[in-house]
Amino acid sequence: xxxxxxxxxxxxxxxxxxxxxxxxxxxxxxxxxxxxxxxxxxxxxxxxxxxxxxxxxxxxxxxxxxxxxxxxxxxxxxxxxxxxxxxxxxx
Amino acid sequence: xxxxxxxxxxxxxxxxxxxxxxxxxxxxxxxxxxxxxxxxxxxxxxxxxxxxxxxxxxxxxxxxxxxxxxxxxxxxxxxxxxxxxxxxxxxxxxxxxxxxxxxxxxxxxxxxxxxxxxxxxxxxxxxxxxxxxxxxxxxxxxxxxxxxxxxxxxxxxxxxxxxxxxxxxxxxxxxxxxxxxxxxxxxxxxxxxxxxxxxxxxxxxxxxxxxxxxxxxxxxxxxxxxxxxxxxxxxxxxxxxxxxxxxxxxxxxxxxxxxxxxxxxxxxxxxxxxxxxxxxxxxxxxxxxxxxxxxxxxxxxxxxxxxxxxxxxxxxxxxxxxxxxxxxxxxxxxxxxxxxxxxxxxxxxxxxxxxxxxxxxxxxxxxxxxxxxxxxxxxxxxxxxxxxxxxxxxxxxxxxxxxxxxxxxxxxxxxxxxxxxxxxxxxxxxxxxxxxxxxxxxxxxxxxxxxxxxxxxxxxxxxxxxxxxxxxxxxxxxxxxxxxxxxxxxxxxxxxxxxxxxxxxxxxxxxxxxxxxxxxxxxxxxxxxxxxxxxxxxxxxxxxxxxxxxxxxxxxxxxxxxxxxxxxxxxxxxxxxxxxxxxxxxxxxxxxxxxxxxxxxxxxxxxxxxxxxxxxxxxxx
Numbered sequence: 001x002x003x004x005x006x007x008x009x010x011x012x013x014x015x016x017x018x019x020x021x022x023x024x025x026x027x028x029x030x031x032x033x034x035x036x037x038x039x040x041x042x043x044x045x046x047x048x049x050x051x052x053x054x055x056x057x058x059x060x061x062x063x064x065x066x067x068x069x070x071x072x073x074x075x076x077x078x079x080x081x082x083x084x085x086x087x088x089x090x091x
Numbered sequence: 092x093x094x095x096x097x098x099x100x101x102x103x104x105x106x107x108x109x110x111x112x113x114x115x116x117x118x119x120x121x122x123x124x125x126x127x128x129x130x131x132x133x134x135x136x137x138x139x140x141x142x143x144x145x146x147x148x149x150x151x152x153x154x155x156x157x158x159x160x161x162x163x164x165x166x167x168x169x170x171x172x173x174x175x176x177x178x179x180x181x182x183x184x185x186x187x188x189x190x191x192x193x194x195x196x197x198x199x200x201x202x203x204x205x206x207x208x209x210x211x212x213x214x215x216x217x218x219x220x221x222x223x224x225x226x227x228x229x230x231x232x233x234x235x236x237x238x239x240x241x242x243x244x245x246x247x248x249x250x251x252x253x254x255x256x257x258x259x260x261x262x263x264x265x266x267x268x269x270x271x272x273x274x275x276x277x278x279x280x281x282x283x284x285x286x287x288x289x290x291x292x293x294x295x296x297x298x299x300x301x302x303x304x305x306x307x308x309x310x311x312x313x314x315x316x317x318x319x320x321x322x323x324x325x326x327x328x329x330x331x332x333x334x335x336x337x338x339x340x341x342x343x344x345x346x347x348x349x350x351x352x353x354x355x356x357x358x359x360x361x362x363x364x365x366x367x368x369x370x371x372x373x374x375x376x377x378x379x380x381x382x383x384x385x386x387x388x389x390x391x392x393x394x395x396x397x398x399x400x401x402x403x404x405x406x407x408x409x410x411x412x413x414x415x416x417x418x419x420x421x422x423x424x425x426x427x428x429x430x431x432x433x434x435x436x437x438x439x440x441x442x443x444x445x446x447x448x449x450x451x452x453x454x455x456x457x458x459x460x461x462x463x464x465x466x467x468x469x470x471x472x473x474x475x476x477x478x479x480x481x482x483x484x485x486x487x488x489x490x491x492x493x494x495x496x497x498x499x500x501x502x503x504x505x506x507x508x509x510x511x512x513x514x515x516x517x518x519x520x521x522x523x524x525x526x527x528x529x530x531x532x533x534x535x536x537x538x539x540x541x542x543x544x545x546x547x548x549x550x551x552x553x554x555x556x557x558x559x560x561x562x563x564x565x566x567x568x569x570x571x572x573x574x575x576x577x578x579x580x581x582x583x584x585x586x587x588x589x590x591x592x593x594x595x596x597x598x599x600x601x602x603x604x605x606x607x608x609x610x611x612x613x614x615x616x617x618x619x620x621x622x623x624x625x626x627x628x629x630x631x632x633x634x635x636x637x638x639x640x641x642x643x644x645x646x647x648x649x650x651x652x653x654x655x656x657x658x659x660x661x662x663x664x665x666x667x668x669x670x671x672x673x674x675x676x677x678x679x680x681x682x683x684x685x686x687x688x689x690x691x692x693x694x695x696x697x698x699x700x701x702x703x704x705x706x707x708x709x710x711x712x
Contacts, residue, residue: 008338009331009365018338018360055323062344062666067569082342086323 001026001077003033007041008084014040024075030058031071033081044085055086092116092153092303092617094125097195097217099210101287102143102202106210106217108195117619117630118703120593121152121196123179124634126168129199130177131637131707136644140172141261141286143203149190149252149292150197152595153616154609156188156379157300159312160319161597163188163379165269171278173263173440173505174524174548176648177641178278181552181592183378183386184270186294189250193296200289209253209291211241214298222290229433230255230268231401237293246270249295255435256493258285262503264440264526268432272402273378276437278525278547279505303618311612315604320382322603324562328385329375333406334364336529341414343561343570344665345534347527348414349479350446351520351656354534354665358419362409371425373400383599389425396426396482404428404438410529411442416449416485423482430486434493440505441492443519443526445477445485447506448498450518452477461514468513471498517655523548523648532657534667535560535570536675537577540683543651543676544585546638552598553635554584564602571667573675578682586631593634606631633702636687636694640710649692651680 003022007015015038024033034046047053051071058065059082065073075081094111111125119125126148138144147169154162165187171178190198194215207222220240225233234251243249250270257265258281265281266274284290302308319325327335340346341359348356360366371391377384387405391398404412404424412418412427431438452472455465475491475498477484491499501509506526510519520527525548532539537556545553559580560570568574587606591598594609607624614622642648657672684690688698689712696711 006338006342006360009327009335012365013369018365059342062342063571064569066567067572080342082338084339086327 001028001075003075003077003079003081005033005037006080006082008082010085011041011044011083014038028075029071030060030065030073030075030081033075034058034071037083041083045083057084057086058082094121094196095194096197096199097212098199098201099217100202101200101204101208101289104204104208104219116153116617119634120590120630122150122166122593122595123168123181124589124593124630125197126150126166126179127177127634127637127641130168130170131641134170138170140170140175140283143287145170145283145286147200147280147283147287148197149200150595151187151191152593153613155595156191157302157308157312157616158380159308159612160316161378161381161383161600162595163381164595164597165190165275166592166595167267167275167280169280169283171280171547172261172282173279174648176523176645177547177638178280179547180267180275180277180280181595182267182269182273182275183597184250184273185379186250186252186269186273187595188379189294189296191300192298193294194298198292200284200287203286204288207288207290209237209293210289211293212296213241213294214296225290226259227256230435231271231433233291234271237291241293241295243295249293251291251293253291253435254281254284254289255433257435257503258282259290260493260495260503261285262436262492262495263508264437264444264503264505265435266437268435272432274432274437276439277550279437279440281435302616304615308612308615311615315600315608315612316382318603318608319600324602325383325599328383328599331364331368332375332385332387334362334367334387334404334409336406337363337409338365339561340530343534344662344667345531345570346410346414347520347529347531349417350415350450350518351527351531352660352663354531354662354667356414356417356419359414361419362413362421362424364406366421371421376402378597381597383597385599391422391425394422396420396422398425398429401429401432403432407529408438408442411439412445412485413442415442415446417480418482418485419480420482427482427485427489430489434489436489436493439528440526441489443521444502444506444509445488447510447518447520448488448502449477449479451510451513451515453479454515454518464513468498471501473497520654520656521549522653525549527654530557531662531667532653532672532675533662533670534665536573536672537568537570537581539653539657539672539675540578540581540679543653543680544581544683546635546642553588554581555588555598555601556581556584558584558602562602565605571670573678575678575682578679578686581679582683582686585635586628589631589634590627593630629702633704636698636702636704637707639692639694640704640707643693643710651692
């Protein structure tokens with residue numbers, strides 16, 4: 001399956017693209033997706049134990065993963081995953 | 092503490108000084124709170140906001156210009172020509188501090204001049220200057236001419252507050268501008284200055300701000316500054332500006348698009364803070380004494396949207412004039428932002444009003460407006476075809492709105508009056524007549540309560556409940572889940588933000604701080620040694636109730652509601668697809684009234700008594 005990943009803020013600057021499409025196994029989770037992101041992105045988003053590093057945030061189709069199944073959230077073909085280096089905050 | 096007011100009588104071109112008592116200051120703090128109190132005491136009920144009886148209060152707060160942290164702002168209060176109830180707005184830049192350095196903590200603009208005038212205040216000396224040659228001119232030119240006349244070319248010294256043609260021509264969505272690109276935009280108070288024929292105020296001086304305990308002030312100041320600097324939001328604001336929100340709110344499906352008929356915009360990235368930083372940003376900039384520096388300095392080099400180096404655009408302006416009208420070209424939005432600033436418009440209200448116009452135009456063409464009204468609209472538009480997403484039509488319209496030419500005469504009245512005039516009132520998305528800002532409560536449900544109960548009308552700055560529904564400050568919530576604890580936080584924010592607006596601080600402090608952080612520093616400045624955190628928060632609650640009483644006294648504007656579209660029409664797209672704001676509002680409002688001690692939007696007499704508002708008890712329920 002294919003999912004679209006949107007990179008925000010500094011992650012956009014690192015990747016150089018706002019949206020990148022990734023090919024994943026049909027049973028892939030958010031955790032599987034994060035593992036194949038560029039190293040520099042992973043350094044910001046993931047902590048030593050593979051969890052989400054504060055204050056980064058990940059959302060699937062506009063829902064933060066903490067309100068879904070966290071890193072174990074299953075992905076589906078066509079999903080849009082937003083990865084942000086800090087809380088998906090607003091002002 | 093002493094609070095020195097300058098009363099400017101424009102009828103007689105006279106000024107006099109007045110020192111406010113410590114007791115009033117401690118009860119209402121300054122800025123927004125003090126303005127609400129003075130307006131309630133001095134502006135007679137039921138007056139026409141566009142008359143010489145209305146007053147405009149331009150106020151600082153006890154921390155303004157102290158250099159502590161984000162203390163570079165000022166607050167404006169008066170009866171709003173847009174909403175007919177108490178209006179107020181807040182602006183950054185450097186006018187607030189320079190007003191204090193010029194010798195005064197606040198200005199009350201009274202009466203009305205027969206001819207255009209501008210006022211200079213330099214080290215306590217007030218002078219009136221004929222402004223005939225500035226009338227009709229833009230804000231940028233006005234500042235340039237006044238600085239030349241005052242022999243103060245450096246923009247780091249002194250400050251100019253001005254209105255543009257929009258305010259002069261009594262547009263109800265006109266903004267009071269300062270430092271060229273900063274706006275006290277909301278509630279149309281620039282039209283009141285326009286009525287009074289006050290074009291501008293220049294301030295400069297070298298007065299030192301007195302403090303009860305300077306050493307303690309510096310210690311406390313450092314503590315707060317550290318919290319702000321360490322917060323991840325402060326860093327993001329400096330790098331990407333407020334428009335860092337575009338992608339975030341769009342991802343949540345709460346980015347109002349096409350006049351609030353959708354929750355996501357396909358061109359969001361192309362108008363985002365990230366894209367702005369990459370393509371058009373010259374540098375970032377801060378208000379006076381600011382460490383966050385969220386302001387953008389941008390430019391467009393060539394083409395039809397060429398724009399000189401200037402400030403902006405902010406998240407709200409990008410959204411209102413962009414996604415909400417389907418304009419997805421950031422160059423065009425930078426141009427529109429520049430024009431809106433120079434002509435002196437509130438970009439939130441203007442963008443909403445243009446989105447309303449585009450919807451009306453579409454309806455007229457489809458035969459969905461009353462026939463006579465459709466014909467009148469098409470006639471008035473003359474050569475303008477306000478199609479969705481067309482920046483050229485917007486540019487034509489904004490100019491006409493500023494000078495009330497043709498259709499511009501109705502655009503200048505704001506979205507509500509425009510939509511009502513053409514027989515389609517639900518095409519205007521507003522609360523109490525004030526157009527809503529850039530968060531759809533169908534996707535961030537606490538905003539349903541924040542908007543509905545906002546005293547000045549549709550506004551995100553009375554309670555910024557997005558902070559807990561999306562950011563997780565002070566704790567995380569699911570923006571789509573109904574949770575009554577959100578009601579407690581909305582009330583808390585309304586009271587806390589009333590304190591912040593009265594101290595006159597930047598709201599970007601509030602992600603890293605709560606009301607308890609300001610007790611010691613306020614003691615150090617004012618000498619109120621027995622001040623407690625509870626007292627400060629109760630002052631905020633007092634202010635919130637007092638503002639509500641202004642509406643009660645007017646006999647309208649105290650009903651809490653949301654626009655029909657947000658209650659009845661589910662979002663068709665994004666993560667909040669299928670949601671309306673109905674359930675949230677119906678669940679939250681009764682509990683809110685219980686917490687507030689209100690009945691159907693009116694404070695109970697016992698509530699007023701508890702808050703020390705006995706002198707207004709007759710207005711209570």
